[in-house]
Amino acid sequence: MTDINTSLRGRALITGGSSGLGLTFARHLARRGLDLVLVARSPERLEDAARELRVLGVEVDVLPADLGSDDGVQIIAERLGSTESPINVFVNNAGAGMYTRMATADPTALLVGTQLMARAPMVLGGAAAAAMKERGEGVIITTSSMAGAAPMGAYSAVKSFIRVWSDSLAIEVGKHGVQVVSFIPGWVRTEFHGRSGVSTSSIPSWLWLDADRVVAECLEDVEKGKTTSTPSKRFKVIGFLAKHAPAPAVAAVVKKLNKGRR
DSSP, X not given: OOOOOSSOOSEEEEETTTSHHHHHHHHHHHHTTOEEEEEESOHHHHHHHHHHHXXXXXXXXXXXXXXXXXXXXXXXXXXXXXSSSOOSEEEEOOXXXXXXXXXXXXXXHHHHHHXXXXXXXXXXXXXXXXXXXXXXXXXXXXXXXXXGGTTOSXXXXXXXXXXXXXXXXXXXXXXXXXXXXXXXXXXXXXXXXXXXXXOOTTSOGGGOEEHHHHHHHHHHHHHTTOSEEOOSHHHHHHHHHHHHSOHHHHHHHHHHHHTTOO
């Protein structure tokens, strides 16, 4: 474990912490000496992750919860607000694929995705921020996506919402010692896309990044005091172009990337 003077200290709670970027955050934070609380739906996968991480010499608690349900969100909100073993770092990361058509008479999939990736992180981030504000310190990292910078469908819309929410929360609580960071990765090689059942054949190979790299860059940005983290120069450029390029040009690129993904 590394003993460094940083805002990344104490105990971290990570949603979606049993796989993908969540587990990668857990590994990096454990190497920094933070104790962990891992949240995910599957108790079995949580225990597998906990066994791996305890080898690094940190305490690891597991908290199974379905953030697609109000009851699950309430369980985690209460843990974030607890004064016993308080949470110093909250990685607001749980997510899933949301590649359904928006023109539909059955909005079930859209509502499920919105609950998991908009309503739940908003409620949990608010609970964490309130507790941290009371203590005068804390870090919240909220996973958005570069997809939120372009009109690529319902997933993009939800990720755009959560980024604006995170940026707004940063302004609200920053003066109280709470650092809120919008984490905006591009395409990252994890099991996320395979579990979502979406094809990635239209995504050029040079756009894919390594999970360890993007998490390491995010945590470096946290330590620099930033409130936005977009790992890699290529995605910083892509984000700039998505914001400033002519809308017809952005739409043309989106159509090409979306081709064959469903």
